[in-house]
Amino acid sequence: MTNLQSLITNLPGRLGEPVEFRGEVTVMVDRAKILDACRYLKEQCGFDMLTDIAGVDNYGEDPRYAVVYHVYSLPHRCMVRLKVAVPEDDMVVDSVVSVWRTADWHEREAFDMFGIRFRNHPNLKRILMWDGYPYHPLRKDFPLAGMETELPETAVGAGRVEAAPMLGGPFVTTPGAGTAARREPRQADTSAERADKKGAS
Amino acid sequence: MELIDSAARAQQALEGELGGERMILNMGPSHPSTHGVLRIVLELDGEEIVNAWPDIGYLHRGDEKIAENMTYTQFIPYTDRLDYLAPLANNVAYAYAVEKLCGIDVPPRCKYIRVICTELARISSHLLGIGCFGMDVGAMTVFLYTFKEREKIYDLAECISGARFTTSYTRIGGLANDMPPEFLPMLRKFLNELPATIDEVDKLLTRNKIFVERCRGIGVISKEDAIDLGLTGPNLRGSGVEWDIRKAHPYGGYENFQFDVPVGTAGDCYDRYLCRMEEMRQSIRILQQAADQMPDGPWNAPEAKIVLPEKKAVLTKMEELIHHFINVTQGINAPPGEVYFSAENPKGELGFYIVSKGGGAPHRLKIRSPSFVNLQAIPVMAKGHLVSDMVAILASLDFVMGECDR
Numbered sequence: 001m002t003n004l005q006s007l008i009t010n011l012p013g014r015l016g017e018p019v020e021f022r023g024e025v026t027v028m029v030d031r032a033k034i035l036d037a038c039r040y041l042k043e044q045c046g047f048d049m050l051t052d053i054a055g056v057d058n059y060g061e062d063p064r065y066a067v068v069y070h071v072y073s074l075p076h077r078c079m080v081r082l083k084v085a086v087p088e089d090d091m092v093v094d095s096v097v098s099v100w101r102t103a104d105w106h107e108r109e110a111f112d113m114f115g116i117r118f119r120n121h122p123n124l125k126r127i128l129m130w131d132g133y134p135y136h137p138l139r140k141d142f143p144l145a146g147m148e149t150e151l152p153e154t155a156v157g158a159g160r161v162e163a164a165p166m167l168g169g170p171f172v173t174t175p176g177a178g179t180a181a182r183r184e185p186r187q188a189d190t191s192a193e194r195a196d197k198k199g200a201s
Numbered sequence: 202m203e204l205i206d207s208a209a210r211a212q213q214a215l216e217g218e219l220g221g222e223r224m225i226l227n228m229g230p231s232h233p234s235t236h237g238v239l240r241i242v243l244e245l246d247g248e249e250i251v252n253a254w255p256d257i258g259y260l261h262r263g264d265e266k267i268a269e270n271m272t273y274t275q276f277i278p279y280t281d282r283l284d285y286l287a288p289l290a291n292n293v294a295y296a297y298a299v300e301k302l303c304g305i306d307v308p309p310r311c312k313y314i315r316v317i318c319t320e321l322a323r324i325s326s327h328l329l330g331i332g333c334f335g336m337d338v339g340a341m342t343v344f345l346y347t348f349k350e351r352e353k354i355y356d357l358a359e360c361i362s363g364a365r366f367t368t369s370y371t372r373i374g375g376l377a378n379d380m381p382p383e384f385l386p387m388l389r390k391f392l393n394e395l396p397a398t399i400d401e402v403d404k405l406l407t408r409n410k411i412f413v414e415r416c417r418g419i420g421v422i423s424k425e426d427a428i429d430l431g432l433t434g435p436n437l438r439g440s441g442v443e444w445d446i447r448k449a450h451p452y453g454g455y456e457n458f459q460f461d462v463p464v465g466t467a468g469d470c471y472d473r474y475l476c477r478m479e480e481m482r483q484s485i486r487i488l489q490q491a492a493d494q495m496p497d498g499p500w501n502a503p504e505a506k507i508v509l510p511e512k513k514a515v516l517t518k519m520e521e522l523i524h525h526f527i528n529v530t531q532g533i534n535a536p537p538g539e540v541y542f543s544a545e546n547p548k549g550e551l552g553f554y555i556v557s558k559g560g561g562a563p564h565r566l567k568i569r570s571p572s573f574v575n576l577q578a579i580p581v582m583a584k585g586h587l588v589s590d591m592v593a594i595l596a597s598l599d600f601v602m603g604e605c606d607r
Contacts, residue, residue, distance in 0.1 A: 021538045021539065021540065022302070022538070024539075024540060024541060026539065048428050048429075049428055049431060050431055051543070051550070051552065051569060052541070052552060052554060052567065052569040054565070054567035054569075057565070058564075068539075068567075070541055070552070070554070070569075074428065074442065074444055077449050077450070079541070081539075081541065100429060100431065101429045101577075102429065102574060104577065105574070105577050113265075126258075127258060128257065128261040128606060128607075129258060129261065137263060137266060138265060138266055142266075144266060144267070144270045
């Protein structure tokens with residue numbers, strides 16, 4: 001682990017001291033230097049495997065978004081976490097596909113779910129949602145129930161995607177949001193539309 | 202119009218004059234060999250695959266969004282539906298991830314029961330993977346043999362958790378209930394019967410000329426490519442990389458068990474098949490050790506503010522009732538911080554990245570699913586092979602769309 005300490009000290013674009021929590025090391029990296037940092041880790045330090053890339057939306061904070069890289073070294077059997085802050089007004093990060101090919105789909109997912117764009121990505125398009133979907137659903141300001149959307153023409157016909165009928169979904173718990181009885185969805189969902197549906201069926 | 206005869210036409214094709222005419226073929230999302238809803242767009246030159254683009258997302262349910270809106274305990278049933286061929290293993294991996302965040306350790310008995318769960322799930326998943334592999338390349342019988350054994354694993358899951366399929370067996374800091382007394386004899390009986398079936402599958406497939414010719418040298422992925430593409434599990438080990446999280450970073454008491462990690466050499470469909478066969482045998486070894494050394498004692502961690510108390514205590518004691526009430530209505534008060542926990546699941550590395558800002562619900566829960574990453578290797582594996590080889594490649598990758606699309 002002392003080796004890890006020294007190589008992190010030399011990491012290009014490192015911001016601040018590494019944070020250790022539950023035996024895992026997290027390093028903040030300058031957004032402009034993330035590609036250099038990844039290259040350095042792979043080529044100089046033997047971090048040959050990219051385990052995961054995750055987008056995070058810290059809604060209400062500035063900068064709002066973050067991209068988190070979990071980088072693993074097979075020869076040294078250790079993991080390091082790199083974190084890049086992404087401001088809302090310039091949501092672009094350099095793609096690391098040129099370093100690890102596996103980053104391709106992970107970055108597409110982060111783009112799909114959060115709208116973070118990756119510069120020089122070979123094929124940056126949606127991966128889980130369909131092409132042309134207008135929202136980025138893992139953003140905190142996107143409701144759990146979903147949003148009404150046009151569904152493109154498919155083999156089974158076009159249509160609309162409706163928001164989930166349970167007004168925010170079953171068993172939703174937000175810390176400090178009141179008692180369970182108040183959150184009980186059947187309690188909340190007394191809209192006329194639902195009553196009509198019940199009457200019709 | 203001049204019509205050329207077939208001999209001249211064949212000659213032209215050989216000389217490459219007809220080459221280069223490409224066809225786009227759509228495979229899936231509903232195709233028997235895509236095991237779920239995977240769509241692959243193939244670019245073909247004759248019958249040869251020039252390029253392949255996997256298209257995923259048909260089973261996307263927004264599990265990560267759902268996780269942000271409920272307590273840690275409430276998300277356990279959703280983990281059943283990730284890799285739905287090994288729900289017990291997902292339950293265990295998720296429980297360890299949240300326990301890592303909370304900084305608690307579970308008692309030895311709990312660890313051993315969890316090891317049994319994970320290894321049963323591994324056998325179940327590999328049995329299905331190999332059965333379907335055989336069926337996809339034309340060996341129908343194997344499927345029937347492996348499914349007979351899987352049925353017994355469902356019986357075991359029912360015995361221990363009460364549910365055959367959607368087990369939701371683990372809790373944060375423990376288990377839903379202790380192992381019932383009749384479970385171990387049942388497990389031992391199963392362990393006595395299983396090797397015969399594995400041997401039978403071995404006889405049906407491993408030296409079967411048709412099977413070997415459909416697999417050997419097909420879908421080869423080199424060691425370097427496999428690492429670069431982030432493959433994990435038997436798909437990585439088939440390419441000759443000895444990396445198993447149970448050995449590299451032992452969790453949940455795996456350091457107490459004797460087992461070997463099978464590694465392939467060629468990285469083709471056949472090696473991936475062989476790795477899975479041997480992994481089942483090693484899982485039997487682990488299960489036997491776990492059954493023999495099963496420790497007594499509590500099966501839940503003592504942290505009352507995190508672990509759900511026993512039902513009997515909730516109904517008779519005041520303090521337990523309060524803990525139960527707080528745990529259920531507000532969720533466990535997890536410390537702020539971020540952790541990544543990964544477990545060696547049947548399909549590869551299943552990781553949970555949890556960002557907590559305190560409180561009962563995760564701020565962000567990212568699921569690093571092995572199938573998602575493994576499917577990315579399809580274009581590399583398929584290039585230059587025939588369309589019919591695609592079926593063998595898909596079967597040897599052994600993916601589950603529930604986990605890939607989340």
